[in-house]
Structure formats: structure tokens, C-alpha cells
Amino acid sequence: xxxxxxxxxxxxxxxxxxxxxxxxIEVDYIEIKERTPLRIPGYAKPVEFGVLTSFAYPLxxxxxxxxxxxxxxxxxxxxxxxxxxPEDPRYIHLHGKFAIHPFNGRKLLIVCDAVLxxxxxxxxxVKITPAHDPNDFEVGKRxxxxxxxxFTDDGKxxxxxxxxxxxxxxxxxxxxxxxxxxxxxxxxxxxxxxxxLGVCSRxxxxxxxxxxxxxxxxxxSMAQQALDAVMDDSSRRMEIIPKQYVAEWKRWLENIRDxxxxxxxxxxxxxxxxxxxxxxxxxxxxxxxxxxxxxxxxEEEAQEEASRIxxxxxxxxxxxxxxxxxxxxxxxxxxxxxxxxxxxxxxxAFYPTxxxxxxHDILFFWVAxxxxxxxxxxxxxxxxxxxxxxxxxxxxxxxxxxxxGNVIDPLEVINGITLQGLHKRLEEGxxxxxxxxxxxxxxxxxxxNGIPECGADALRFALVSYTAQSDKINLDIQRVVGYRQWCxxxxxxxxxxxxxxxxxxxxxxxxxxxxxxxxxKWILSVLNKAISKTLLSLESYEFSxxxxxxxxxxxxxxxxxxxxxxxxxxxxxxxASASERISAQDTLWVCLDNGLRLLHPFMPFVTxxxxxxxxxxxxxxxxxxxxxxxxxxxxxxxxxxSVEMEMDMIESVVKSLRSLRSTLAPKERxxxxxxxxxxxxxxxxxxxxxxxxxxxxxxxxxxLEVLSExxxxxxxxxxxxxxxxxxxxxxxxxxINVEAELQKLKKKMEEIEKQRDSLMKITSASGYQEKVPARxxxxxxxxxxxxxxxxxxxxxxxxQLERASGDKN
Numbered sequence: 007x008x009x010x011x012x013x014x015x016x017x018x019x020x021x022x023x024x025x026x027x028x029x030x031i032e033v034d035y036i037e038i039k040e041r042t043p044l045r046i047p048g049y050a051k052p053v054e055f056g057v058l059t060s061f062a063y064p065l066x067x068x069x070x071x072x073x074x075x076x077x078x079x080x081x082x083x084x085x086x087x088x089x090x091x092p093e094d095p096r097y098i099h100l101h102g103k104f105a106i107h108p109f110n111g112r113k114l115l116i117v118c119d120a121v122l123x124x125x126x127x128x129x130x131x132v133k134i135t136p137a138h139d140p141n142d143f144e145v146g147k148r149x150x151x152x153x154x155x156x157f158t159d160d161g162k163x164x165x166x167x168x169x170x171x172x173x174x175x176x177x178x179x180x181x182x183x184x185x186x187x188x189x190x191x192x193x194x195x196x197x198x199x200x201x202x203l204g205v206c207s208r209x210x211x212x213x214x215x216x217x218x219x220x221x222x223x224x225x226x227s228m229a230q231q232a233l234d235a236v237m238d239d240s241s242r243r244m245e246i247i248p249k250q251y252v253a254e255w256k257r258w259l260e261n262i263r264d265x266x267x268x269x270x271x272x273x274x275x276x277x278x279x280x281x282x283x284x285x286x287x288x289x290x291x292x293x294x295x296x297x298x299x300x301x302x303x304x305e306e307e308a309q310e311e312a313s314r315i316x317x318x319x320x321x322x323x324x325x326x327x328x329x330x331x332x333x334x335x336x337x338x339x340x341x342x343x344x345x346x347x348x349x350x351x352x353x354x355a356f357y358p359t360x361x362x363x364x365x366h367d368i369l370f371f372w373v374a375x376x377x378x379x380x381x382x383x384x385x386x387x388x389x390x391x392x393x394x395x396x397x398x399x400x401x402x403x404x405x406x407x408x409x410x411g412n413v414i415d416p417l418e419v420i421n422g423i424t425l426q427g428l429h430k431r432l433e434e435g436x437x438x439x440x441x442x443x444x445x446x447x448x449x450x451x452x453x454x455n456g457i458p459e460c461g462a463d464a465l466r467f468a469l470v471s472y473t474a475q476s477d478k479i480n481l482d483i484q485r486v487v488g489y490r491q492w493c494x495x496x497x498x499x500x501x502x503x504x505x506x507x508x509x510x511x512x513x514x515x516x517x518x519x520x521x522x523x524x525x526x527k528w529i530l531s532v533l534n535k536a537i538s539k540t541l542l543s544l545e546s547y548e549f550s551x552x553x554x555x556x557x558x559x560x561x562x563x564x565x566x567x568x569x570x571x572x573x574x575x576x577x578x579x580x581x582a583s584a585s586e587r588i589s590a591q592d593t594l595w596v597c598l599d600n601g602l603r604l605l606h607p608f609m610p611f612v613t614x615x616x617x618x619x620x621x622x623x624x625x626x627x628x629x630x631x632x633x634x635x636x637x638x639x640x641x642x643x644x645x646x647x648s649v650e651m652e653m654d655m656i657e658s659v660v661k662s663l664r665s666l667r668s669t670l671a672p673k674e675r676x677x678x679x680x681x682x683x684x685x686x687x688x689x690x691x692x693x694x695x696x697x698x699x700x701x702x703x704x705x706x707x708x709x710l711e712v713l714s715e716x717x718x719x720x721x722x723x724x725x726x727x728x729x730x731x732x733x734x735x736x737x738x739x740x741x742i743n744v745e746a747e748l749q750k751l752k753k754k755m756e757e758i759e760k761q762r763d764s765l766m767k768i769t770s771a772s773g774y775q776e777k778v779p780a781r782x783x784x785x786x787x788x789x790x791x792x793x794x795x796x797x798x799x800x801x802x803x804x805x806q807l808e809r810a811s812g813d814k815n
Contacts, residue, residue, distance in 0.1 A: 010224045010382075011267075011301055013279075013293075015153075017143050018266055020216035022161030022176075023047050023209040026270035027220060029333060031371045033204045033213055040198040045438055046177065047211050048161075053177045058199035059184060060129075062192045063088060063105035063114065072097070072105055072116070073194055074133040077201055079187075080180040083167040084156040085114055087134040089145055091125035092118035108190055110168045117149045137217040155217050159270075176214070219293055220268035221277055221328070228378035229262040235377065235387050244377065244387045247547045250476075251366055251394055258370040265375075267331045274329030280308040285320040292324060299326075337375035340388035347383075359389045366394035366477055393547050396473060401452065401482040408435060411445030412452060419486060422459030425449065457483055463609035464490035467553060470608055474550035492561070493612050496605075499565055500616045503594050506576050513595045513623045519644055523586050524697060525571040526593040528653045530644040532563050533597060537638045540604055556605050564597055567657070571700050595620065600638045652693050656700055659683055659734055662726040663705040666736040669724065669750075678708035680737040682723065686715045687731050727754070730792050751804050755797060762793045 018027040036044075043052035059079050062071040072088060088105055090097040097116070105114040114134075122145055123132055136146025137153040146153055156167040163171045163179050170186070171179050187193040204213040235243040236255055246252050268277065282298045283290060293299075300315065300323075302308035308323060338346070344353040358380070364373060373392055380388035399405055400412040407413065411432060418428070428449045432442055460483075468486040472479040519527045536559035543552035572590040575583050599620060606613040614632050622628040629635045663681055683701070685691040694701065694712045702710045713720075723735035768774070769786055778786075 010228070011221060011279075012224065013219060013221050013296060013299055014264075015217060015219050016222070016266070017137075017140055017215045018218050018220055018268075019204070020159075020214045020218070021206045021209055021211050022157075022159070022214055023211040024206065024271075025159045027216075027218065027266060027268060028206055028208075028213070029266075029331060029371065031333075031368065032207050034207045036203045036205060038201050038203055040200070044203075047209060048175065049177055053180075053212075055203055056199055056201055057196050059196040060194035061187045062194055063133075064108065064192075065100070066104040066106055066113065069100065069103065071192075072100070072131050073129045074131050075128050076133055077199055078138075078180070079183045080163070080176050081135045081138045081156070082133060082183065083109065083163065083171065083179075084135045084137050084154045085133050086112070086136060086146070086152045086154055087115045087117050087149065089117050089119040089123050089132045089134050091123040091130060092120055094123075094125040094130050096125075096130060108192055109170060109186070115149070115151070117145070117151075119145055119148065121145075121148070138215050140215060143215075143217070153217055157214060157216060161211075161214060177212075218268075219296075220266050221279065221326070222264040222266055223334075225262045225265050225378060228382050229259040229374075231381045232374055232377040232387075233259040235381065244389065245391045246369075247391060247393045251369055254366075254369055255374070258374060265331075265334075267334045268326075268328045269331050270327075271329050274332065275335050277326045277328050277330055278302060278304075279326045280305065280312065280323045281326065282312045282316055282321040282323055284316065292326075333371055333375050334379075336372060337379045338383075340376055340380055341384050353384075357384055357388070358386050361391045361393060362389040363393045363395065365397055367397055369394060391547075396477050396479045398469075398479045398481050401480055403478065403480045408432070408437060409441040409445055411448030414457075414481060414483070416465060418457050419460050419465050419483065420462050422457055424456040425453060426456075428453060428456060453483070458487055458490075460486045460490040461493065461611070463493060463612045466610075467557075467608050470549050470553045471557075472550070492557075493609070495565060496560070496609075496612060496616060499560075499569065500598065500619060502569060503598055504619065506572075507591055507595060507621065511591060511595070511621050513599075513621055514592045515623060517592050517596060519646065522589040522593065523575075524649065524652070525568055525700060526589050527646050527649045529563065529568040529593060529597055530641075531646040531650050533559060533600060534640055534644045535650075536563075537600070537604060538640050541637075541639075544607075553608055556601075556608060560601055560605065564601060567653075567704065568597070569594075570704055574699060574703055603632060603635055604638050606632050652697065655690065655693060656697055656704070658728050659694065659701055659732070660704040662728045662734045663701075663707070663736055666724045666726050666734070667706075676706075678706055680709045680711070681705065681707045682711050682713055682720045682735040682737075684713040684715070684717065684719060684733045684735065685731060688714070690731060725751070727751075748804055755804075758793055758797055762790065762797065765790050765793065 019030065019033055020026075021028050038056040040056050041054060042056045043054050046053045055077070058075050058077055060073055060075040061079070061082075062073045064071050074088060076082065085107065090100065092101070100116045101118060103116050105116065106112075107114060117134070122141055123130065134142045134145050134151065136142045136151050137155045138157070143153075145151070154166050156163055157176060158164050161176045163174045163176065165172055167174075167179070171182060174182060184193065205211065206213055233256065234241075236246055236252060246255055278301060280300045280302065281292050282300060283292075284298070287295065287298075289295065300308045300312045302311055305323065305325070308325075312321060312323060340357065340359060341347075341353070344350060344357055346353055346357075362373065362376075369392075376388050380386065398414075400410075400414070402412075404410065404412060411428075415431075429446055432445050432449070437445060464486050467489045468481075469479065471485075471489075472481065517530075519530050522530075536555050539555040540552045543549070543555060572586075572594070575586045575590045599617070602613045602617045602620075606617075610633065617632040617635075667675055667679075681702075683694050685694065691712055691714050698710045698712065701707070719725075719733075720735045720737070723737050725733060725735050727733050765786060769783075769790065775783070
């Protein structure tokens, strides 16, 4: 690894407040459209950005002047050249000539550089400050220019800037230089300028490109290994989930640069490099000679290496005071936690690990570094899979920012907080008065009543459910509140179960669905489906799908259907229902036990509390906690497709009857009414007759009668067509508004006619028979026949209404 480490003089992102180099990920960018005053740490007055200032450099030999423009006037103190395009006819006579610096008399070479200069932009002349601009740095290397640093580590003008400006903070020097240019008659005006301003995410200081001797790691070969580990189909060693980030992995690693690992901080791992100060060195300061550095594991090893290199010479070793970049130290995490560099038992047993879960925003900065270092130092990738979660934004999709007042603290969601509490948190921060006002206004708008107590489970479930939102989560607190309320529903389900199971209930060791009532068979079958879907989703890292599967079973199948269906069994102590009651109790216990274990990874606290309340089997040792119980698995004998199909038919009827009920006057909606189901198919008639109790219970009916196609349609009823073979009728009290009912049927008929016309247009298109696969053509024909039959059912229902109205008149 040591041979990949080298020291070089290059530009770094420098924070003048922290007085250290910072990584790219610590730089946030502000998009500035025009002249904008911003508050910068250490300055009493706002500093203007988004301003392009033009000024002139006098030319040597009385050749006139050349005008340049910059958004950073203060850097002109470090200018060492002016670049022009070699083919620009305006400046051909200036090739190889010099301009004179107005404040220090430095001669600035006029260089021709077609790479940097666009002769159609501005004046076609560009000031070059190699020590303070990345593009100028490259120009300086191409033309062998001087690199003059004009800033101290705390962002003040140093002695290279001249006695007139030395000691000035850089942005005060900007103002002073502008005035000095005006006094010398060299100022040529300014204008608005769109720009991106880099600021440190930790200090909010404007990042200054500064030339510094730093330690770097050559990442080329390590990056290629990390790239192959993901991209090589023949020997893939690591998988990135979701797959959309593989392209980003490829982009980063194919364009990798040397990694600056030096940081000027008080904390961190000291850089393992020692400087040998020779007795006969002319320059005595640390780092004066680049070939005097020794890289080693410890001081003893460094002493041996230095003695070999500087044999026969007297020297004094000093370790570099800089520390390693945090990302370098954290990049060693998978190895160091297992005892590396020692060859420990843990390292042998657990490296590589299985899965890393982290945010996609640090895919390169942390994950790639762990993989590169892991492969180089550990001999293999540190983990086989990387799961990247989305980044959390506010409900409006904005990045969370203290100045906007939209930062959501998870603890405040879990425990709840008042609006006044949110304001107090802002006031305890370091926002200036204007930002504080804006932030409070944002909180009033987003959280007018504060944030209600939601609990950890509701927040956890909401975040898991949100993972389907690609790379960003627009977190709406009301959705979290909804899941908190759903937790209450879980409590109610357990409360209902405990009341029906009784104190002396003993769970069965085994259940046989074949001898159970229809509702019990159905809930066990759909539980099986939920378990299967959840397991498959978890295995494929589709956590949102897994959460949806569990939620849907609990909410729409267990609570909304099964618990309602079994209530009649417990309405009385009728001995005739004893068998059904026992089956319902056993099935209820099995569902709750499996359902809570299925839900546990998503809602660990409430499921633990509720599971502990369930009675346990007497012939088995109860686990101390749900967390160490086995996760549910599929029980083959529970699956019953025919029962599920019948329940789908029942639910379609119940849905239509509920829809009809919702159109009644509010005071009539809770009254039990008679209803009718009219079927065209005998098989369907039999199914509905067999399940009259379930339909009547779910639809809250006083009675249900199943009619065949040959039976007369009932009168005095609201009617709805469920499908081409099925219609439902809800008995009304008093007169029916025939006109209103006909209008509703007409509206539904128009919707079906649109579907029919659209499908007929597709099937009659030129080349349809030749181009469309036979399977699709068959599906379309079946769908069209179904639509036509459904239209006939609606027409029949309309005719019956009109006829009933005519008979009454």
C-alpha cells in the first residue's frame, strides 16, 4: 500500500475557518443567478457574490492595455500570466509579450492557450492565477508559470500580496482592490454573473482553492479492481442494489483521480510519514525537501528506513502533524473492526461480510473507498451486497436546511414536539435574525400544530414504505401519523382476539384447514400468499413491497374481512356453532402469531408488546422474545386457490352493495336492509347461496336472496352491475328516484362504451391479426365479449327500472 502513497504540491479545497483541506463531499454548492449578498463566517457585513468585475492590465512597452474579468478580484494579486487564444486576431501582436502588474510590478507573460480560452467570450483574455484556481493550475503546468500563493491559512492576504493589502481578510481585500483599481484608472465596470459558489457544509465558509503540499493515494489500480468486482459478469464479487447505481459506480471509478488524504485537524489517524531533517540541510522547516520523507508503519520502522536511505548522515525524524482524511479511516472500517492488521479469528470468520446498508450519496466517498482498501489490504471485497437507501427530503421535495426550518429530527417525530418547541430549537442554533425569521415561517407553514407523537414503529414503517421512491424520500409527517393510527388498529385486533379467546384458551399444536369454515380457510390461504410475497420481497431487497404485503394482509384481509366474518360465531353460545367458534379461535390465534412475527422487522416495539400478550402452546417452550422466534414460512396445505376465488366474488358483491349504501341519505346508511344478488351463471348462484352469511355480515344486510337469470328483478331497489354476469340490488324504504338511478347507470354505461370503443379500435387496426401475438388477441377478444355482456346487463337494469316505474304509475 505504501508505494501508492505520495506527496505532491496541488490545489485543495481549503476551509479558512477550520484551517484544513476538506473533501469534495463536504463542499455544498449555492446556485447564484445575479448579484447576491451573503453572510460569511468572520465578516461583519454581507459579502457580494455573482458579480463579474472587469479591469485592465497595462502592457509593457506602451502597447496599451488588455482587459480581463473575474468574480474574485482579490486573486489578481497572485496573477502570473494572461491567456489568449492563439488564433484571436485582436491579440496576435501580443504573443510572447508582457503585461505589468499595477500593484507589485510583476511581469505577466501573455500565453497562448486554446484549451482554456474561448475568444468569443468576453474580451477573449483570461487572467491566470495558478495557485488559486483549478483551471489556471493546469494552465500554469502547461506553460511552466510561477505558482504564487497569496493567502494565509485563515484566509488573509500574505506577504506575496504586497504591503498595501497584507493582513486583510480576502473579501475585505476584494473591496479594497476594486477601489485601488478605480484610483489607478484601471477599473472597467462590473455586471451580474451567474455562478456556483462552493461552501463548506460544516462551517458555511466559502471554499478557497489553495495550493498545498499534501499526501495523495494513487487509486488507479485499486479503482479498476473495484470496478471489475461489480461490472465483470464472469466473476462478479459484489452486487449494488438498486441496480440504477451501478452506472454511477462505473462513472466514478472510470474517472478516478489521485485521492488527497491529508487533513489539518486535531483528531484522526496521524499520517504514517516521517520527515528526516538532515544536519547539513540548508532549509530546516518541515517538508522543505520532498525527498526527505519516509513512509512506514511506525517510528521504529521509519528510523530503519531513513538510516538506509541517508546512510552515514545525521538526521532527526519528525512525524507529519497532519491526519488522514476521515474517509480513509472509515474506509478501513470493515477490516479494523475485525482486528486487522492482525490475522484474527474474527477476520478469518467474518471477512468479507454479507451486506452493507448506507445512503446513495456516499457511494463513492465511503463505499468505493471501503471496497478499494478492502481488496488491497484484505484480499477481497468487504461485503457481497450493497443496499443504498434514498435520501430524506421534506414533504415538498426540498433538501432539509436549518435556514428553511424544515429539518426533521427523528426524535421529535418519535416523541412529538410543539410548534413552540420547534421554534426554541431554532433559537438555540446559530442562524442570523433574517434566516431565523424565514425558518420560523417555514415551521409555521409545515407544522402549524407541531409534530404529534408518532412513536418509533410508525416512523420506521413509513421510511421503509417510502423506499420505493427511487433516490429521494419526500417525508410527509401526516403519513407517519397515519401509521401511528394503524398501530392502534393492531391493538384493537389483539384486544378483540383476547376477548374471544378467553383466559383458558390453549392454542392448537396443529390445524387442519379442510375441516374449518370457509372464512378460516380463506384467511389462512391469503396469509400464505402474504408470507410468500414478503419473503420474496425481502430476499430481493424490495422492502417497500414487503411492507405493503404485510400491511395489506393485516388491514384489508384480517381486520376488514376475517374479523368481521367470524363475529357471528361469537354472537351467541349456540351449541350448533361450537365447532365454528373453535375453528375461528384457532385460526385467529394462528393469524395473530404469524402476522406479528411477519410484521416484527418493520414494527419491532408494538409487535413485541402484542406478541407477549398472546397465549402460548402448553406443549412447547415459549421463546422469551419475538425477536428470537422463527420468521414465518409457507405452509403448503394452507393454500386454497378456489376458496380465494370465491372470496374475490364475495368481496366484489360486498363492494357494490356498500357503494349503493353510500348513496343513501346519511341517516339511512347504518340501517340494515334486504339485498338481492342476480346471477346469469348457475355456478355463481350456488357460490353466493353457500355464502349468504358472509355477504350479509360484510355488507351489513338484514337479509340476502340469490336470484337466477330466470327470476324477476326485484322492484323498489337501487341497482348496480358488478360485471357481465352479476347484478346487485339494495332494497329502499319508500319511493325510488328512478331518474337519478337511470342517470347513474347511464354514466357507468358511457364509461364501459369508451372501453369497448377503444378496444374495438385496436382490434380493427390494420395489421392487427398479423402483428399481435395470438395470446394477446385472445385476451382482447375475451375482454371485448365481457364488456359487451356488461353493457347488456346495464341496459337490462335500466329497462327494469323504467318498467317498474311505469307499472307503479
